[in-house]
Amino acid sequence: MKLKNTASIRKHLVRWYMKHHRALPWRETRDPYRIWVSEVMLQQTQVNTVIPYYERFLKRFPDVNALAEADAGDVLKLWEGLGYYARCRNLHKAAGQVVAAHGGKIPDERTRFKKLPGVGDYIASAVQSIAFSHAHAVVDGNVKRVLARIFRMDAPVNQPASYPQFRDIAATLLDTARPGIFNQAVMELGALICKPKTPDCGNCPVSDHCGAYAAGVTDEYPKRVRRKPVPVRHMVAGIVHKEGRMLITQRKAEGLLGGLWEFPGGEVRKGETAEAACIREITEQTGLSVGIVSPLTRVRHAYTHFKIEMDVFHCRYLAGDMRLSGPDDFRWITPDETDDYPFPKANHKFIRLLTSDKGVSG
DNA sequence: AAATCGGGGAT
DNA sequence: ATCCCAGATTT
Numbered sequence: 004m005k006l007k008n009t010a011s012i013r014k015h016l017v018r019w020y021m022k023h024h025r026a027l028p029w030r031e032t033r034d035p036y037r038i039w040v041s042e043v044m045l046q047q048t049q050v051n052t053v054i055p056y057y058e059r060f061l062k063r064f065p066d067v068n069a070l071a072e073a074d075a076g077d078v079l080k081l082w083e084g085l086g087y088y089a090r091c092r093n094l095h096k097a098a099g100q101v102v103a104a105h106g107g108k109i110p111d112e113r114t115r116f117k118k119l120p121g122v123g124d125y126i127a128s129a130v131q132s133i134a135f136s137h138a139h140a141v142v143d144g145n146v147k148r149v150l151a152r153i154f155r156m157d158a159p160v161n162q163p164a165s166y167p168q169f170r171d172i173a174a175t176l177l178d179t180a181r182p183g184i185f186n187q188a189v190m191e192l193g194a195l196i197c198k199p200k201t202p203d204c205g206n207c208p209v210s211d212h213c214g215a216y217a218a219g220v221t222d223e224y225p226k227r228v229r230r231k232p233v234p235v236r237h238m239v240a241g242i243v244h245k246e247g248r249m250l251i252t253q254r255k256a257e258g259l260l261g262g263l264w265e266f267p268g269g270e271v272r273k274g275e276t277a278e279a280a281c282i283r284e285i286t287e288q289t290g291l292s293v294g295i296v297s298p299l300t301r302v303r304h305a306y307t308h309f310k311i312e313m314d315v316f317h318c319r320y321l322a323g324d325m326r327l328s329g330p331d332d333f334r335w336i337t338p339d340e341t342d343d344y345p346f347p348k349a350n351h352k353f354i355r356l357l358t359s360d361k362g363v364s365g
Numbered sequence: 366a367a368a369t370c371g372g373g374g375a376t
Numbered sequence: 377a378t379c380c381c382a383g384a385t386t387t
Contacts, residue, residue, distance in 0.1 A: 045382040052373060052381090086371025089385075123384045143382045163366060190382055199380060200376065227379090259370065307370060348372060 013178040019208035020188035035109040035134035070098040083345035093121025133183035140173035141186045145193025151225030155214035160225040238313040239281040240268030245320035252330035264344040277314040290326030293318045304349040
């Protein structure tokens, strides 16, 4: 790999970072545990979204031992709303492994650290470079965009086949004398200057070395392949009332929204009414006989690969004993107890309507 | 290689 | 609406 002006690019990036970087909570420490938690939370999640979660999480679980000893449900409740809940499950599991297999000390060697669940190429390099000053280059969305513009790379940033190219160029460009600062500098440039749309090239410390800028084609980089439109699914959920309480079920630990609690329901089949689907799904999953009382609302929500339109009904328990099929667990709760369980955002969109005076008795 | 996995911010 | 985000894991 032969790149031009690498020394000058490094120097200008680091100098710019020293002067212009944002003060962020995880930049006030070299504690590998805190760096690690921040990187997990920041995965596919913007800085401003993470900050309050990060502060709460570190206050509650200040070190890896505290996290390892914590109840998985308590950890998930702190993660509620942040999304990608497998990150939470993996981080908790990994903390247990650090305590059990590494004496509570986070491995300061990339290969061993990367064996932990949820630690991939990016997080391994980020933690090892920022916390331990080990010379590993990170490749995230910011890095790919910055490199694509500087070097006019035509490899689509959202194709796995492009990854080795970005990885190798990032490794070549890395400032091995201060890898943590350099990695953060490239990412910070991507976040503040080399933005996806309308990059602020007038304030860019490396515009003199940018191939896309020189050619006046920054808006053509990075290259990207379009992904297909997402389908819309028609879903239902039921608030099953019984003796002043409501039924919630816990989703299976794996898969979409794993481990979260929800008001039971499912997908409406072709040719089926929402009401019939609501009764059918609840009966299938719980064995209970229920009836529709009244419609509550319709909520819309977008996931990465599909959207949902969900009809929500007040239902009444009619008969039967609980025989769970699908969910991992269930509870009969009062309206104020919804605060004690982590729910998906789609549920929160109607939970706020469940004040104690709007329910039905029976 | 493609699909899965959330939710919010920016445009 | 669409893209994007300090990606990892499974299929």
